[in-house]
Amino acid sequence: MKAGAVPIALALLGASAALWPLAPRHPLGEAPSQAATKPSVPAELPLFARRDRIFLSDAQLKQAMTTGTVDRPIKSLLAVKAPLHFGDYTWNDTAIPAGPTWVRVDLQTQLISVFRSGHEIGTAVIVYGGDNKETPVGTQHILAKARDHRSSLYDAEMPYTLRLTDDGVSIHGSNVRWGAATHGCVGVPLEFAQRLFDATRVGDEVVIIPPGKATPSQTS
Amino acid sequence: MSVSDASKPSAPMGRRWVVVAAVVLAIVAALSIATVSRTNLAKAVGDAASAGLDNIRTVAAMLADRSPGQRPEGSLASLKQKKQPVLHQRALPKVRKLESPLAGIVGTPPVPPVEMPPQTPLYSMVSAAPDLVPPTSIVPGGGTPPGSNISPPGGGGGIVVPPGTTDTPNVPVTPVTPAVPEPATWAMMLLGFAMVGWVIRRDKLVAPQPVGA
Numbered sequence: 001m002k003a004g005a006v007p008i009a010l011a012l013l014g015a016s017a018a019l020w021p022l023a024p025r026h027p028l029g030e031a032p033s034q035a036a037t038k039p040s041v042p043a044e045l046p047l048f049a050r051r052d053r054i055f056l057s058d059a060q061l062k063q064a065m066t067t068g069t070v071d072r073p074i075k076s077l078l079a080v081k082a083p084l085h086f087g088d089y090t091w092n093d094t095a096i097p098a099g100p101t102w103v104r105v106d107l108q109t110q111l112i113s114v115f116r117s118g119h120e121i122g123t124a125v126i127v128y129g130g131d132n133k134e135t136p137v138g139t140q141h142i143l144a145k146a147r148d149h150r151s152s153l154y155d156a157e158m159p160y161t162l163r164l165t166d167d168g169v170s171i172h173g174s175n176v177r178w179g180a181a182t183h184g185c186v187g188v189p190l191e192f193a194q195r196l197f198d199a200t201r202v203g204d205e206v207v208i209i210p211p212g213k214a215t216p217s218q219t220s
Numbered sequence: 221m222s223v224s225d226a227s228k229p230s231a232p233m234g235r236r237w238v239v240v241a242a243v244v245l246a247i248v249a250a251l252s253i254a255t256v257s258r259t260n261l262a263k264a265v266g267d268a269a270s271a272g273l274d275n276i277r278t279v280a281a282m283l284a285d286r287s288p289g290q291r292p293e294g295s296l297a298s299l300k301q302k303k304q305p306v307l308h309q310r311a312l313p314k315v316r317k318l319e320s321p322l323a324g325i326v327g328t329p330p331v332p333p334v335e336m337p338p339q340t341p342l343y344s345m346v347s348a349a350p351d352l353v354p355p356t357s358i359v360p361g362g363g364t365p366p367g368s369n370i371s372p373p374g375g376g377g378g379i380v381v382p383p384g385t386t387d388t389p390n391v392p393v394t395p396v397t398p399a400v401p402e403p404a405t406w407a408m409m410l411l412g413f414a415m416v417g418w419v420i421r422r423d424k425l426v427a428p429q430p431v432g433a
Contacts, residue, residue, distance in 0.1 A: 008238070013249060054282065064279035077279065080286040109287035125288055178288075211290065 045076075045119075049095035052079045053119065070104065071139075071207060075118035084111070087176045089124030089192035093199070096121055101200055103171070105186055105208040107135060112171075112188055114196060121199065124192040127174060130181035137210040140164040142202050154183060160193035164206055171196065171206065 053076040064070050078090055099117030107128050114122040129135035142162045149161035158172040174187025188196065
């Protein structure tokens with residue numbers, strides 16, 4: 001009988017191992033809360049669209065929302081390999097589903113980021129208002145869009161204008177270069193402005209973060 | 221239990237069945253374990269690869285990495301942007317000056333009496349074969365070829381080698397456009413007029429719908 005016990009044990013082990021993949025993943029219901037530390041890689045993005053993205057963990061998101069870097073949940077950032085120069089931009093909305101779109105303008109880092117469905121789809125370096133013509137901060141809404149706008153106040157071309165305030169502060173295509181400032185508008189590179197113009201609708205939110213709000217020294 | 225019952229008779233055949241069954245089950249189990257663990261491993265590796273070291277950094281730090289930095293305080297002397305210089309481009313004259321600057325000093329070489337080429341129309345000469353060069357761009361080999369003073373009809377902007385000058389090797393040879401269009405051109409133009417007229421006539425025949433109906 002001792003000779004027959006080993007195969008029987010092996011058979012039982014094999015049977016249980018074969019049934020193991022069929023067992024429920026979280027049998028007692030407490031396991032899903034443990035997944036909070038994992039990065040929230042969404043299932044809707046295919047693999048090729050996830051390649052150039054940095055998906056945020058819940059801890060990162062919570063930290064970012066606590067410190068005011070973002071004011072709403074985001075899922076991923078674009079993986080920008082090198083620092084952007086003035087006039088540079090990155091745009092990648094591959095396979096990003098349609099959804100709520102909002103724009104984050106950071107005057108501290110001189111960056112603009114466009115988010116759709118929680119994923120960042122574009123970022124660029126901006127120029128913003130000078131010291132006596134400051135860009136209004138806070139949450140604005142896109143009031144109007146004008147593809148070929150010409151400012152009557154400043155007698156200047158402002159292509160792909162997204163008007164934010166009643167007194168004319170807008171996001172528009174501009175000559176983004178070092179040392180430049182605007183009269184309060186947010187200037188973005190022209191091609192980026194075109195993409196931004198096509199990606200946003202009237203009513204979408206634009207959050208302008210003042211300088212000193214989300215400094216890296218505070219949050220990192 | 222049936223397996224142990226089958227092994228009860230302790231016949232060598234029955235025990236062999238048990239061993240075979242156990243081995244098969246063990247192989248299945250090993251394969252399933254390998255599959256499951258490999259899936260988990262791939263998922264873990266994929267997550268780590270997609271996240272990389274970025275999952276230990278803050279969002280603000282990642283944004284600061286791509287930033288050109290904070291705008292310095294004193295860099296904004298003027299808000300006015302310099303206007304981009306407007307590039308002017310002047311249209312070239314239709315016919316360049318034929319005389320060289322030395323023409324007034326040296327004097328033009330005497331022109332031999334004009335001998336017209338055999339009576340062939342100019343347009344057929346140009347369009348007959350592409351390798352036929354118009355007579356005005358024939359490089360004079362010391363003498364002046366006959367017919368060299370025939371000016372090209374129509375301003376084609378071509379460079380005309382003046383008679384008596386030596387050739388530079390990279391003078392572009394431009395075909396001369398004949399003043400009178402060819403029959404095919406006439407036919408195509410008339411056909412186009414006919415098409416335009418037909419379209420206008422068709423549009424008139426279709427009664428316009430009242431707006432707002």
